[in-house]
Amino acid sequence: MEITTTQYKHCDLLKITGRIDSMTAPDLSKLIAEINEAGRFKLVVDMKDVDYISSSGLWVLINAQKTCKRYNRGEVILACVPPRIHSALDLAGFVPFFKFFDDVVAAVGNF
Numbered sequence: 001m002e003i004t005t006t007q008y009k010h011c012d013l014l015k016i017t018g019r020i021d022s023m024t025a026p027d028l029s030k031l032i033a034e035i036n037e038a039g040r041f042k043l044v045v046d047m048k049d050v051d052y053i054s055s056s057g058l059w060v061l062i063n064a065q066k067t068c069k070r071y072n073r074g075e076v077i078l079a080c081v082p083p084r085i086h087s088a089l090d091l092a093g094f095v096p097f098f099k100f101f102d103d104v105v106a107a108v109g110n111f
Contacts, residue, residue, distance in 0.1 A: 001027065002017045002035075003015070003016050004017075005031070005035070009107055010042060010108075012044070013043075013046060013104065013108060013109070016047055017049040019050070019053075020054065020056075021053075021057060022054055022056045025054070025060045034065075042074035043068060044078075044104065044107045045076060045080055046107075047062070049078065053085050058088065058089065061092060061094070079101045079104045079106075
């Protein structure tokens with residue numbers, strides 16, 4: 001898994017490439033925690049190049065959403081989610097917790 005971060009005026013963009021599984025999910029969690037510790041809670045996660053997400057990856061996203069939404073500070077928005085990843089989120093019952101956008105520009109513009 002590779003993660004590229006870009007900081008914009010209103011939010012941070014995380015572009016994830018590869019697999020989010022039990023080996024790589026802690027790295028994603030640590031990166032999101034570092035962004036939150038810097039006082040930034042508006043995140044857009046570009047998942048266009050994500051091949052696979054495990055339950056540990058799903059929990060990283062849910063925990064990030066809980067942290068970002070606490071005290072109405074921000075939220076996690078998912079962009080360019082592949083159908084397989086979307087169906088995994090749906091199967092786990094996590095779809096209602098996120099906003100989904102088909103393109104990164106619209107997701108970033110939402111903030």
